[in-house]
Amino acid sequence: MSLPRNFLQLLPMAGHTRGNRDAMTCHFKCGDACAQAVCNTSSNSYFRDIADKAMSRRAALGLGGVAAAAVVVGPQIANAPSASADFGGFGKGGGKLSFNAIDPVERTVDTVTVPEGYDWAPIIRWGDPLFHDAPVFDGANQTAAAQEQQFGYNNDYLNILADRGNGRTGVLVCNHEYTNEYMMFDPAWQAENADEARRIAWAAHGFSVVELKRAKAGQKWEYVVGGARNRRITATTPFRLDGPAAGSDLVKTVADPEGLTVLGTNNNCAGGTTPWGTIISGEENFNQYFQGRGTAEEARYGIGTGAPSRGWEKLDPRFSAQNPGYENETNRFGYIVEIDPQDPTSTPVKHTALGRFKHEGANINIAADGRVVAYSGDDERFDYVYKFISKGKYREGDKAHNMTLLSEGDLYVAKFSETSAAEIDGSGAVPSDGAFDGGGEWLPLVKNGTSRIAGMSVAEVLVYTRLAADKAGATKMDRPEDVEPNPATGKLYIALTNNSNRGKAGNAPADEANPVNGNRDGHIIELTERGNDAAALTFDWNILLVAGDPAVSDTTYFSGFPPEKVSPISCPDNLAFDSRGNLWISTDGAPGKIGYCDAIHKVQLTGPERGKVEQFLAVPAGAEACGPVIHDREDSVFVAVQHPGEGGTYAEPYSLFPDFKASREDVRAGEFYGPRPSVVQVFSTRGNKGVGHAKRAAKAKSLPRKK
Template identity: 75%
Template sequence: MTPRNMLQLLPMAGHTRGNRSAATCHFKCGDACAKDVCNTSDNSYFRDIADQALSRRAALGLGGVAAAAVVVGQQLASAPSAAADNGGFGKGGGKLPFQAIAPVERTVDAVTVPEGYDWAPVIRWGDPLFSSAGDFDASNQSAEDQKQRFGYNCDYLNILADRGNGTTGVLVANHEYTNENVMFDPAWLEANPDEARLTAMAAHGFSVVEVRRDKAGQAWKPVVDGKRNRRIHMHTEFAVDGPAAGSDLLKTKDDPTGTVVWGMNNNCAGGTTPWGTVVTGEENFNQYYVGRGTPEEARYGISTEPSSRGWELTEERFDAKNAGYENEANRFGYIVEIDPHDPESTPVKHTALGRFKHEGANVTIAADGRAVAYMGDDERFDYIYKFVSRNKYREGDREHNKTLLSEGDLYVAKFNATSAAEIDGSGKVPSDGAFDGSGEWLPLLVRGTSRVPGMSVEEVLVYTRLAGDKVGATKMDRPEDVDVNPATGKVYAALTNNTRRGTDGNALADEANPRSRNRDGHVLELTERNGDAASLTFGWNILLVAGDPSVDTTTYFSGYPADKVSPISCPDNVAFDSVGNLWISTDGQPGTIGYADALHKVTLTGDERGRVQQFLAVPNGAETCGPVIHDRENSVFVSIQHPGDDGTWDEPTSFFPDYVESRATAGRGEFFGPRPSVIQVFRTTGNNGNGKGRGPKK
């Protein structure tokens, strides 16, 4: 593929719902919504098993689990008295009081925050991590230069403060994908196609950046030449571990051992482990590779056509038709563990956690001390997974704990219903007043042995989607972030949407996915049996069925009045504050309910369970990613990804966060156009924040 204006080639142009950017669909996930459904398995629908549901629950001893999920609000009422701050209103204490903002029109090119708050960028695409890079000059880019700078399209985010007085720490962030149409001068792109592709490869990956502040509670600033500063990119060496390491399915011409991989790509969400490392998930990796047309490649959405990015024109490893590279794509799609405190450490791809389009992973410690990771496969009709380590967590033994994700048991979720016969795809709440039921973690790999008929251990871990198909996992509506509430142990899963549900011979609606043509998504709440993350059974209920209640009667908010919530659509990432309130960032609201993507807080307890309040909105074309809630310090952090994605170098559609008037007036290190950035939102001492979007904050 020769470089050209990518906007001329977008399959989604004219086919996106509402105002969704065709450029975002193209660059982020390779136009997945325009392509055939990958999961063509005939797994049972809820309706097929309705008569078995009660007997199954009885056999599993789950008679009380589903009921417990329904009354979870009462169960959690005994949480700490400081629990819900309710946005500064209603009952409960308050850690981060705010008045919910009104939804913001999608074309507003500003960060909008509540009254009494302000914002500032912490770090932007192109900002130097090392002094040798100098000021950012978008007109003078190269691969080697980009390797010294903060990458493009930051997603997963965390701020890890060092022990002590809390004035130093590290910022960690993924760089999911690139948009060459916005990043590069088209004349340079045309003249330097290989260098442009190599620069894009360098802008993918991960950043570790030391940060500093004067005292706890104040704004963080990046430290150039910080001792822990690091860029991980498509030419960084990764180790492969776990049961599939060394498998013939992972060997290539460049790595005949099947244990070394160069790079990671399309990393989306992630999490920080209890031992202080970071795990991040490779998501839409399929779009980077040219396949041979095998059934396994088709299940992962790998096409035989030239890739949209054309990396195979610069490096032959991206084309499986090239001898020796048949398995290259099998080396992507894993959970990666990175030690942000050791810049000399080798990142590890953990095959034990399976291979699929990982949104991310979030790790907790089970009652018996084993590490448990929850994961979603971000594809229509794909699955929710859980990994349970073989060995146990040891407090203070960091080196031992860094091996916990290398060996263990892998499961996939099956959801059973209580009111299957009442689900007709309309979204109507069942007569018992809730969408709820029981569930099972179906074994894929246990004690080093495959539990999937006809599949070896290596096949289960490299072709995990096919393993989930064989055991009869429940087809879900794009499961993305799955995380554990640290205050309660309950698990929350964001199901972003699935407009193919109930159409064209695809899976029908079921109680865990209750709407046909589900464009707005929903959020599930799981309660592991006895509160133990290592349990093999769970209860579940739907916390909210998203949408704009003013125009959509199918929305549901756990019984909270729909006319008293902020509209919300396409839940993506989930996070928690210090007392266990749920925070949800969105990806796709402009194309569904017509508003800018946003960050919302959801109360989980008491009379206000299900109350959604919008905290911020992001600029034109952007997505809200990686929320971090430091409510004890009156701060919220988010990654603002793909602002102005449908613009071009010459005609930007966003100017966040520099907001310069023209390329000629851009100052040192500034850019005429959008720059994906990490921002910090903070509470002001007076009434300085007026709730209106504003320009740059330096």
Template identity: 70%
Template sequence: MSLTRTFLPMLGHTRGNRDAATCHFKCGNACAKDVCNTSTNTYFRDIADTALSRRSILGIGAAASAALVIGVDTRSAPVAHADTIIAPNGGSKLRFTAIAPVPRNRDAMTVPEGYDWAPIIRWGDPLFNHAPKFNIAKQSAKRQAGQFGYNNDYLNVIVDKYSGRSGVLVANHEYTNEDLMFDPQWFEANKAEAARIAMAAHGFSVVEVKRAKSGGPWSYIRGGERNRRITATTVFAIDGPAAGSALLQTTSDPTGRKVLGTLNNCAGGTTPWGTVLSGEENFNQYFRGTGSATDARYGIADEATERGWEDVDARFSARNPGYKNEANRFGWIVEIDPQNPDSVPVKHTALGRFKHEGANVRIADDKRVVAYSGDDERFDYVYKFVSAKKYRRGDRRHNMTLLSAGDLYVARFSGNSPAPEIDGSAAVPADGSFDGTGTWLPLVKDGASMIQGMSVEEVLIYTRLAGDKAGATKMDRPEDVEPSPVTGKLYIALTNNTQRNTAGKASVDEANPRTRNRDGHVIELTERNNDATATEFSWNILLVAGDPATDKSTYFSGYPKEKVSPISCPDNLAFDSKGNLWISTDGQPGTIGYCDALHKVTLNGEERGKVEQFLAVPAGAETCGPLVHDRDGSVFVSVQHPGEGGTFNEPISFFPDYVKTAGKTKRGEVYGPRPSVVQVFTDTKGRGSRK
């Protein structure tokens, strides 16, 4: 990997200020490469093209629990309070006046008047008594394995049942940015150790937390009994119908049932039985592939990777004998038990393999568990899994087996408007809304494959190809898929797809109605009779995102456009206690020119579709892992990749410490951009902007 921006493929090709470094480190420059889904979804390609006959495929391998964050004492940092543009919202105990959008180069957290913020835990903070304090001049893989990882995304605290003042925090760590983590001269001389540090900075952090009283701020317990780091080298078990498949076997694991590590974990969810699920998203960028059609469908190329991990660990290259299947062992939903630091985390093959953004669980009326997930790629699909066994209240051991077997479905959407009305402009159809019906198409049902020519294990390992053959609807980067804990309705964040309706690519449809959809949209889906196990559903588009001041194609369920906050690139979703939807964004700097943000959206009544911006993150950062505790008057977010676009020696952000001695050390501390968990709370001390 080069630490010079000269070699960033997206440099000069991103819109606005969505920096090429984000494309490079986060998703391996996916937008600079060919679309993975080239299927027509009307027929299955012939065997010579896809190598998907049974012989050729087998030959290849011959919530409900709310998230909360934790606290660590730190020095004051700048906060900006933007001018208000919208009247205070109602219907929630978390009352605020929406802030104005923040220019993309502003290096400050921005929160509403009456609120303050503080960083709670940062990259490098020690989790164990033996782990040293973070010192960038002395960083090593061993040190990082005992410290909070890099680029935290999903976050949650599971509060201890009878206490209310103790619990355990879980955060995943999506990816690393070596441009910001390492001095360039040190990196060039220590590439192998830098790779090992990066491996240790991936995965999960599990940390015990405490607070003085209910509703008060949380702090983490260094050396807590449940504290744990899970990294790219932690042992995971593989379970489900594909466990043991020849397609999952390697020289290191001839059983096909044990794999080292988890990579590029993005969104997640907490199960009703208290475990945490997370999706392995852009795993393709870590592996050198074989050049096969199956690798190509997942974006795995037969070329040296930018990260160069294959030079440190043989399993990251399919060219190394015995490791042709290693990449097949990633792209799963993983489940970890945060209550037991000695437990073996699991990769669930029953939920299929693709670029999972995350997974969120709903318990159906018949007590089966239903898990929803989006495949975060242009023109890929939305999925759901229905467990074979039923949920038993209070039987945690049994419930931890529910994701090991069941039925897997992929979604097909149908619009109800005449085709000429869906012309790519996102003009609202004559019936007043973008809506229609849909079907969950079975891929695996009652333990059998529903896809001709593919076995169950093939469907689960090459789920994208099974979705192609089933005829699923190609979506505009389906990311977080969240069921409302109040209504049971499903909400799907479609982040964007600038190739929609372009030459040789899928045309518009009513579920994806905008040509070159740079700003994304959100779909609301209602399953038949509100039954999570149903195979039929209705749907409508809640909002077509963008800045209504400059974009006529925006839509907010009929709510007046001049009264909404601009919003672009919806990513992670959350709900408050009243059932309002909260949306965090990933890409606003590059589309509408504002810092990424967290927005509240009213879902019911006369104000349905009203978007109100609550906060904005600093320059170069993304808003992740939103948590809304409106009863406590608190909101929490992961501030991911602050300062991305800068370098170690020339940072563009100093979040969260704001001491401008970047790349230097003082008393063993580092001052520069550090991914962090942030708590926003009522400003009872009147500290104002703390500038």
């Protein structure tokens, strides 16, 4: 991909972003999705059509809005996932991790900003070698062969899995969502080596699994070069396709006539750790990598007929459906993938049973009867929230059996109802009952091995899941991203990142679950499955917060907590929990008239301070805060710092994170002058003396930014 000199000015989102989001991020991360036509043109029911029926049913059940919002799910604790590494060892009492909230950080500040009493250091950076025979990163002389053995680019989903025992060893797992060739390569070199640059990009996508070590529990982790479990999964790694759609005519190609093996994964965003210890992750904006034929099915997934900007079809015909024999290649992406971080020889899997759409990720709860329930959001304006219930049941300690549970089961999509339809005008004003709340049901798409959508087979439902959900009548949401069960209560939290098209002509109007027209800052929904059972087919919900900066916005809402006492927050993306069940939110786009750096926030969910938002950290200039992982028992927070300095170029970087070279003259042969996406550990300075970057980073000058 050779880019013109005026490339930045030609980007479709140039001049249309706000706050910390850059048009370059929109281009490389999601294919300028917000500049494209809305994919969901269905006329499925809006809230207004079902509000009266829902209110009558809730009245018959004796469920008022405020009462429903106050439900506490006690019995679910026994059935919560056991992936304790996600939750800092949840289940045995409160964690430490006390801090005073930091102020928002101006978008030019090029460091990780942490509270007093904490420090930070990178664990691993783009290009760091994973294997004994891997070359040291050479930013001026990159090769695809080297990148296949090095840590990938733009780390997103993250987990730190400590081994049982003394806590001195473990494994880091993360995915690599996308590449930004404009920042990775010297443009003159790229112009002469376009194909090799594409191969490097293939190798920089996917996953990294890296062993960790530390002196003792609670101290800083270091990664292990040549660790026995170290692994790279890339855009060319073979994946096994499984589930009801595997082997169907919809997924066969000339290169894979059986429809069972797919090469690679791309645009992996959020994810989760299963109770049996594997990692599941979502293939999100996969559409931008492919050239389509102009079919209605492709249009519903945002796959255009023009040549994709990355030009991968110039190296491999499978990236263009216009090439004979590859018409179905696009149908082989957009799934939940599962990898085993403990076995570097295992074949990763794409699960068709969970449906095909722009999965932000997936997270698992265990139902009362032992079945596995996986929740996922489709990260697109006006798309849906989904739920999968396995046919088989979870068996504690039986990993081989449990790794089959996502291969067969029932798939549902959410339909929300509301209690105060007449009062929702798009202004964000809270209804007279004191809360945005309502009920809802899970509509079946596939159940008991049969399609519940007229005119569609099971394989068609699972390959064209968006079209099936349109026909079912699901509720259009404001970009549902991370969907996380709270291990303390079993309640579900849904990050709705934003949707500036809400309420615009020709688009869905505001409703009680999406109450703000032109929703630029997003919101969080708290959902309670009825009967305290993850397998329930009805639910109650309320809005925990409507995000924004209260100093400049009158649409914010924090469950009744005084807005003047919260940290401003915008565009909630990834969610996590600490050992006390508090919610932690990482952001993808920061609030304010001039914009702040993206951040991680803690939100209290119970008691008089429910809705209180406190900012814990800020990531560097131009970066997005991904992850996060909260190990509060050890006073540690982990964050994947994605796309630092985005908006800059190879020649003129806007960030020097995390190495902070003072000038190009300080760069030795093979070093990289510019930002490197990295995984960072934030830790208490108690017991971790002299290992952090705070003082060093404080000396780094803020780099000039575009106005």
